[in-house]
Amino acid sequence: MTSSSTAGDLAEGVTEVAVPIPALVYPQIQVIDENKVFSYAGSVLLILLKGLTCVSRNTVNDYLQKVDLLSAGLNYHLISVFGSQSTGKSTLLNALFGTKFDVMDESKRRQTTKGIWMSRAKQDKILVMDVEGTDGRERGEDQDFERKAALFALATSEVLIVNIWEHQVGLYQGANMGLLKTVFEVNLSLFSSPNKSLLLFVIRDHIGVTPLENLAATLTADLERIWESLIKPDPLSNSKITNFFSLQFTALPHKILQPEPFRKAVDGLGHRFDSKDHEHYVFEKSYHRNVPADGWSIYAQNVWTQIELNKDLDLPTQQVLVARFRCEEIAGLAWERFENDVKPVEGMSGLVAGLGDIMGPARQVALEIYDAQASRYTRTVYEEKRQELLAKIDAKLAHIYGHYISTLHKIAIQKFNTSVTSELGRPNYIFLDSIQAAKSETLDAFVAAATEAQVEGALLPFESELQSLTSDIEESVSRLRALEAKKLGSRITRRLTSDLDDIYPRIYKNPNEDFWDRIVLTFREVLDKNLAIYKVEKDDVVTYDLGLGGTVAEVAAEIDQIKMEAWKALYRKMKEFSKPENVLIRLREHFEERFKYDDNGVPRVWKPADDISDIYSESLKSAMRLLPLYATARLENGDTVFPDPDVVPALQRDEEIEIEKFPILLSESQMLPIRNDLKRIADSMYVDAKRSTIQSIRQ
Ligand code: GDP
Ligand code: MG
Numbered sequence: 001m002t003s004s005s006t007a008g009d010l011a012e013g014v015t016e017v018a019v020p021i022p023a024l025v026y027p028q029i030q031v032i033d034e035n036k037v038f039s040y041a042g043s044v045l046l047i048l049l050k051g052l053t054c055v056s057r058n059t060v061n062d063y064l065q066k067v068d069l070l071s072a073g074l075n076y077h078l079i080s081v082f083g084s085q086s087t088g089k090s091t092l093l094n095a096l097f098g099t100k101f102d103v104m105d106e107s108k109r110r111q112t113t114k115g116i117w118m119s120r121a122k123q124d125k126i127l128v129m130d131v132e133g134t135d136g137r138e139r140g141e142d143q144d145f146e147r148k149a150a151l152f153a154l155a156t157s158e159v160l161i162v163n164i165w166e167h168q169v170g171l172y173q174g175a176n177m178g179l180l181k182t183v184f185e186v187n188l189s190l191f192s193s194p195n196k197s198l199l200l201f202v203i204r205d206h207i208g209v210t211p212l213e214n215l216a217a218t219l220t221a222d223l224e225r226i227w228e229s230l231i232k233p234d235p236l237s238n239s240k241i242t243n244f245f246s247l248q249f250t251a252l253p254h255k256i257l258q259p260e261p262f263r264k265a266v267d268g269l270g271h272r273f274d275s276k277d278h279e280h281y282v283f284e285k286s287y288h289r290n291v292p293a294d295g296w297s298i299y300a301q302n303v304w305t306q307i308e309l310n311k312d313l314d315l316p317t318q319q320v321l322v323a324r325f326r327c328e329e330i331a332g333l334a335w336e337r338f339e340n341d342v343k344p345v346e347g348m349s350g351l352v353a354g355l356g357d358i359m360g361p362a363r364q365v366a367l368e369i370y371d372a373q374a375s376r377y378t379r380t381v382y383e384e385k386r387q388e389l390l391a392k393i394d395a396k397l398a399h400i401y402g403h404y405i406s407t408l409h410k411i412a413i414q415k416f417n418t419s420v421t422s423e424l425g426r427p428n429y430i431f432l433d434s435i436q437a438a439k440s441e442t443l444d445a446f447v448a449a450a451t452e453a454q455v456e457g458a459l460l461p462f463e464s465e466l467q468s469l470t471s472d473i474e475e476s477v478s479r480l481r482a483l484e485a486k487k488l489g490s491r492i493t494r495r496l497t498s499d500l501d502d503i504y505p506r507i508y509k510n511p512n513e514d515f516w517d518r519i520v521l522t523f524r525e526v527l528d529k530n531l532a533i534y535k536v537e538k539d540d541v542v543t544y545d546l547g548l549g550g551t552v553a554e555v556a557a558e559i560d561q562i563k564m565e566a567w568k569a570l571y572r573k574m575k576e577f578s579k580p581e582n583v584l585i586r587l588r589e590h591f592e593e594r595f596k597y598d599d600n601g602v603p604r605v606w607k608p609a610d611d612i613s614d615i616y617s618e619s620l621k622s623a624m625r626l627l628p629l630y631a632t633a634r635l636e637n638g639d640t641v642f643p644d645p646d647v648v649p650a651l652q653r654d655e656e657i658e659i660e661k662f663p664i665l666l667s668e669s670q671m672l673p674i675r676n677d678l679k680r681i682a683d684s685m686y687v688d689a690k691r692s693t694i695q696s697i698r699q
Contacts, residue, residue: 028119029063038304060297067120072293073376080129080153083163095266098122101130123274151186155303158287159198170218198246206251216249292376295326323377327385330374338366355453394458405465416442481548485558492530493565499526511629514636527566564650567643578665583630587623587678594619606693616686631666
């Protein structure tokens with residue numbers, strides 16, 4: 001649109017403005033109202049001061065969201081305007097930035113801009129703050145707001161536009177200079193502020209008689225004089241104004257009298273804000289307050305509160321506070337997302353397939369969320385909070401993972417047991433091979449599943465679980481080995497028993513003084529023969545290998561077990577042969593052999609001359625002499641037969657055997673009836689013999 005204004009229009013007070021309507025008009029927001037209250041909702045600030053976290057929902061944030069700058073990070077700019085009241089500040093901003101700040105209604109001529117307003121500019125990612133003018137009629141003598149607004153603008157803005165009438169230039173005592181003095185003073189109070197700002201002087205209603213350079217020189221001289229006059233803290237006593245401010249000057253024609261030149265000049269000025277290669281490009285990196293857009297409202301609120309409380313405004317501290325608050329808030333969001341992502345696998349019973357594919361990305365995404373926003377804040381704070389977040393995430397991962405591998409462990413041991421049972425169920429299995437196969441299969445599967453669920457970067461150890469699984473398997477193997485050894489033991493005992501069955505009856509039949517020596521010797525020979533195949537002799541040391549693996553101690557215990565079983569088998573045999581009825585049979589046979597047969601084994605036919613009584617008593621005596629041999633297992637040297645010391649403990653635990661009575665096969669009370677019975681039998685044979693001689697005499 002071009003200007004259609006004419007001098008005539010102006011003369012009649014028609015103020016049709018020929019400024020092009022910007023393509024995009026953003027709304028505005030009052031950041032600080034006329035009662036000096038910051039525009040926020042809720043108790044965010046108080047909470048911030050207490051160091052607690054809370055989601056920072058407030059109107060400034062909402063505004064930034066609305067104008068699409070909330071996630072701009074550090075990629076945005078902030079400009080404020082300063083100047084006396086009704087000097088066309090709002091008009092200038094609207095023309096320059098396409099904003100819609102209120103402009104004074106010509107007919108009323110009353111102050112319009114109250115407090116501090118903010119709007120997004122049409123230029124790329126620029127925010128503009130319109131600050132209430134000073135020396136206002138409304139506010140009278142109150143310099144308080146002016147000071148506070150200056151401080152606030154300095155603490156937040158990169159560029160301060162100072163709006164000034166041309167005719168005020170050089171009026172050192174004028175309102176403008178008072179304002180600048182205020183700006184400089186408050187800047188000094190920002191003692192640790194590292195930031196420089198740009199003061200862009202816009203000289204309004206420039207007639208053109210005095211060239212801009214001259215006006216600029218006058219202003220510069222005035223500024224320096226003001227700077228000189230300030231009482232500065234010691235370290236800054238020799239400082240120059242240019243240490244803190246860069247200066248730019250521009251002039252604009254009268255907007256109403258020269259609308260077209262005004263528009264052109266404003267357009268030209270606009271380029272300083274959006275073309276980086278402009279010789280007077282206004283934004284320099286060092287001007288930026290380094291507060292990411294999503295932390296700006298908290299920063300601004302905090303700064304304003306400090307200003308309101310007349311506290312020292314230490315900007316780096318404020319930045320750290322904001323960083324802490326925001327980083328915690330962002331970490332909270334990241335954590336929420338993480339928790340949500342891992343929820344499906346948390347506390348799941350049974351095995352979670354593809355756990356690593358859930359946990360890894362969950363951790364990754366959470367960190368990405370955090371890094372994307374928080375990395376723009378103060379490095380140390382960002383890193384500290386990241387560590388905290390990471391520790392929390394990894395603790396949770398470790399918890400989930402711990403649950404997972406302990407489930408894995410349980411399943412693995414079950415699998416091992418079934419697989420080993422089926423291996424050992426095969427014909428002709430080799431115990432050690434079967435065990436080894438099942439064991440390595442189980443452990444390999446565990447390690448594979450545990451490794452699969454690992455998350456890169458997180459410390460998720462499974463070694464101790466693996467160790468405990470291994471020892472559980474070993475325990476299982478020990479049990480299986482004991483069973484196997486028992487099986488082997490009973491096989492050996494069976495063989496031993498049948499060997500004893502071959503030999504014993506012959507020895508038993510003809511007991512004499514070394515009869516037990518022979519039995520024990522035979523027993524040992526048979527046992528040795530049966531164990532010999534397992535014997536390993538090395539460097540004169542005898543050990544055994546049952547082919548079942550196990551430690552030396554375990555094998556020794558198994559051998560002792562086998563020996564114990566063997567001794568038990570011997571004991572059973574001894575008991576069986578010395579049963580009273582068996583012994584009675586043996587004694588009766590012995591008696592009969594001597595009484596009924598002569599020394600040549602020929603049956604006696606009793607003749608009257610025979611001394612039956614003598615033969616009877618000799619035979620009975622001889623039979624009776626055998627009874628103690630059967631009753632107590634005693635060696636020729638007088639010692640009783642007793643198991644080897646190494647098997648005694650095991651036998652002591654055995655319920656079948658009363659170890660102290662091992663050699664006692666018949667008690668006194670058991671022997672008595674045997675004697676009586678034998679006597680009775682012998683007596684009846686004697687009577688029969690007597691009777692047969694009497695009969696032969698009669699014949
Ligand atoms: P602010 O109080 O500084 O924000 O001033 P406003 O933008 O509200 O404008 C105050 C008055 O000055 C209005 O009536 C405008 O029409 C008028 N005005 C705006 N620009 C100019 C200008 O360039 N020269 C003169 N003389 N008046 C202007
Ligand atoms: Mg205004």
